[in-house]
Amino acid sequence: MGSRAVDLASDLVKVPQRMYDGYIFDMDGTIYLGSDLLPGAHRLIVKLRELGKRVVFLSNNPTRDVGMYVDKLTKLGLPTPAEEIVTTVFTTTQWILQNAPDAVVYPISEEPLIRSLREAGIKISENPEEIDIVIASYDRTLTWKKLQIGFEAMWYHRRAKLICTNADHFCPFPGGRGEVDAGAVVSALEDATQMKLAVNCGKPSPVMLDTIMNVMKLKTEQCITTGDRLYTEIKMGIDSGMDTALVFTGETTPEILAGWPAEGQPTYALDRIDRLIPPNLWQEFGWTDGND
Numbered sequence: 001m002g003s004r005a006v007d008l009a010s011d012l013v014k015v016p017q018r019m020y021d022g023y024i025f026d027m028d029g030t031i032y033l034g035s036d037l038l039p040g041a042h043r044l045i046v047k048l049r050e051l052g053k054r055v056v057f058l059s060n061n062p063t064r065d066v067g068m069y070v071d072k073l074t075k076l077g078l079p080t081p082a083e084e085i086v087t088t089v090f091t092t093t094q095w096i097l098q099n100a101p102d103a104v105v106y107p108i109s110e111e112p113l114i115r116s117l118r119e120a121g122i123k124i125s126e127n128p129e130e131i132d133i134v135i136a137s138y139d140r141t142l143t144w145k146k147l148q149i150g151f152e153a154m155w156y157h158r159r160a161k162l163i164c165t166n167a168d169h170f171c172p173f174p175g176g177r178g179e180v181d182a183g184a185v186v187s188a189l190e191d192a193t194q195m196k197l198a199v200n201c202g203k204p205s206p207v208m209l210d211t212i213m214n215v216m217k218l219k220t221e222q223c224i225t226t227g228d229r230l231y232t233e234i235k236m237g238i239d240s241g242m243d244t245a246l247v248f249t250g251e252t253t254p255e256i257l258a259g260w261p262a263e264g265q266p267t268y269a270l271d272r273i274d275r276l277i278p279p280n281l282w283q284e285f286g287w288t289d290g291n292d
C-alpha cells in the first residue's frame with residue numbers, strides 16, 4: 001500500500017460523535033478475520049456491554065448452529081450468549097411466525113433450519129399439495145427431488161410462494177475460494193417456475209434488520225449497523241433507515257468506498273472498529289491507538 005492509499009483512508013475516516021442504544025455487527029472482516037480478533041474489537045465489545053448497550057452479531061449462514069458462533073467468539077475471548085447471535089435460521093423462523101404462522105413450509109435446507117422451524121411449532125411437509133411456502137437455503141444436501149417438490153408446490157399446484165434464508169451467490173472461503181450458496185437454489189426455482197422470490201430473510205434485505213428490531217424492542221434510530229461490506233450489511237442498514245459504519249478491516253478498501261455511489265455511502269467509515277466509541281469517550285477511557 002503506497003502513501004496515497006494511506007492518505008485516502010485517513011481522508012475518508014468519519015467517526016460517530018454519539019453513542020447508540022443498540023449495536024449490530026457483521027462478524028467476519030468486522031469483529032474477526034479468520035481466527036484472530038481485529039484490533040480494538042475486544043475492548044469495544046467489553047465496553048459496550050459494560051455501558052449496558054444491546055449488542056447483536058449477524059451471519060447470513062443458515063448451515064451453522066448458533067452454538068458454533070458462540071464457541072468461536074468465546075474462544076476469541078468474547079464470551080457471547082446465544083441470544084446475541086442472529087443468523088438467517090433465526091430471521092427466517094421469526095419471519096414465518098410473524099407473517100404466516102399457519103403456513104405449511106418446505107425447507108430446502110440443512111438441519112439447523114429444520115430444527116429451528118420444528119422447535120417454533122411451524123408445520124413442515126414434503127407433500128407439494130399442501131406446501132404454502134418453499135424456503136430456499138444454503139443446502140449442501142440439495143437433491144433433484146428437493147427441487148422437484150418445491151417446483152410442484154409452486155408451479156403445478158400454484159399455491160406455494162418462494163422465500164429464502166439468504167440469496168448469496170457463493171460463500172467466500174479463505175484463500176479466494178468459495179462454495180455455491182443459496183442464490184443458486186433461488187435461481188433454479190425461479191427459472192423452473194418463472195416465478196419470483198417473494199422474501200429474502202438475509203442481508204441485504206431489510207427483513208433481517210426489521211426482524212431483529214422486533215425482538216430487540218428498539219427503533220432503527222437508536223441503533224447502528226457495522227460491517228465490512230457495502231452491498232450486504234451497509235446496504236441493509238441504509239435501506240432500513242439506520243445509521244451505518246463501514247470498517248476498512250475486511251473486504252472494502254478506501255478506493256472502493258471512494259468510487260461507491262452516493263446513495264450507498266455509510267454514515268461513518270472507520271479504520272478500526274473501536275472508533276465506534278466517540279473521541280471524547282476515548283479520552284475518558286484512556287484509550288489510544290497503540291493499546292487495545
Ligand SMILES: [Mg+2]
Nearest residue numbers: 026028029228
Ligand atoms: Mg463481513
